[in-house]
Amino acid sequence: MAELNLILLGPPGAGKGTQATNLTADFGLPHIATGDILRAAVAGETELGREAKRYMDAGDLVPDKVITGVILERVAEDDARDGFVLDGFPRTVDQADSLGKELEARERRLTGVLLIDTPDDVVIKRISGRRVSRKTGRIYHVDFDPPTHEGRCDVDGSELIQRDDDREETVRKRLVVYHEQTEPLIAYYEDLGLLRRFDGTRSPSEVHAHIRATIATLRLEDEL
Numbered sequence: 001m002a003e004l005n006l007i008l009l010g011p012p013g014a015g016k017g018t019q020a021t022n023l024t025a026d027f028g029l030p031h032i033a034t035g036d037i038l039r040a041a042v043a044g045e046t047e048l049g050r051e052a053k054r055y056m057d058a059g060d061l062v063p064d065k066v067i068t069g070v071i072l073e074r075v076a077e078d079d080a081r082d083g084f085v086l087d088g089f090p091r092t093v094d095q096a097d098s099l100g101k102e103l104e105a106r107e108r109r110l111t112g113v114l115l116i117d118t119p120d121d122v123v124i125k126r127i128s129g130r131r132v133s134r135k136t137g138r139i140y141h142v143d144f145d146p147p148t149h150e151g152r153c154d155v156d157g158s159e160l161i162q163r164d165d166d167r168e169e170t171v172r173k174r175l176v177v178y179h180e181q182t183e184p185l186i187a188y189y190e191d192l193g194l195l196r197r198f199d200g201t202r203s204p205s206e207v208h209a210h211i212r213a214t215i216a217t218l219r220l221e222d223e224l
C-alpha cells in the first residue's frame, strides 16, 4: 500500500485537530500537530518552548527556523513511515518548500492537502468560546459543548480556562496572520494538483465523511 502523507490546511478553529484525530483512528497514522508540540515544549520549559512562547502568546507565527527542523525530524520518525497527518504545518511558503525538499530527498511525496475552508466569523465564535481543563486536556465550548457545571471539567471537576491564544483579540490576530502568511499555500498546493477543499461550516461528522471519500479517491488515483 502506498504511503498516505496528508496535510490539513485551514484557519485556526476550522476543525483541523478534530479531523486529524479522525484520520488517526481511520488509518493509524500519527497526528503531527505543531501547536500541540509547541505547547508541550512551553509547558516543559525546553529551549524550543522558551523560544516559541512569546510569539504564540501574541498570536504570531514562530519563526520558520525554530519550527521547521523539529517537524521535519518528526516526519522522518519510524511511526510515520506509512504516512502522517500534518496539522498546523506548513504555515508559510518557506515551510512548504522545506517540507517538499525533505520529502523529495527521501523519495516520498504528499498524497493530498485537505483545506477546511471556514469563514472568519465562524472561527471567531468557535475559538473564543473554547475552554479547556489544564489537568485533563478535555476541550469544551461555552455554547456548543458546555460542561455540566459551568467552569468545571466533567471528568474531574478541575477548573476550565481559556488559552491565552484563544482570546478574541488574539484570534483576530491569528486570522490576519493566517490570511497573510498561510493562505498563499492554497494556490501553492493547487498548482501542484494536491489541493482538495472541504466546507468547514458543516458538522465535524459531515466533513469527516467527505474527507474519507476524497482519500479513497486519492488512493485509487495513486494506484493507477
Ligand code: AMP
Pocket (backbone or CB within 6 Å): 012, 034, 035, 036, 038, 055, 056, 057, 059, 060, 061, 062, 063, 064, 067, 087, 088, 089, 090, 091, 092, 095, 165, 174
Ligand atoms: P495552533 O494550535 O496550530 O493554532 O498553533 C498555536 C500557535 O503555535 C500558533 O499561533 C503559532 O504561534 C504557533 N505555531 C503552530 N504551528 C506553527 C508553524 N507551522 N509555524 C509557526 N508557528 C506555528
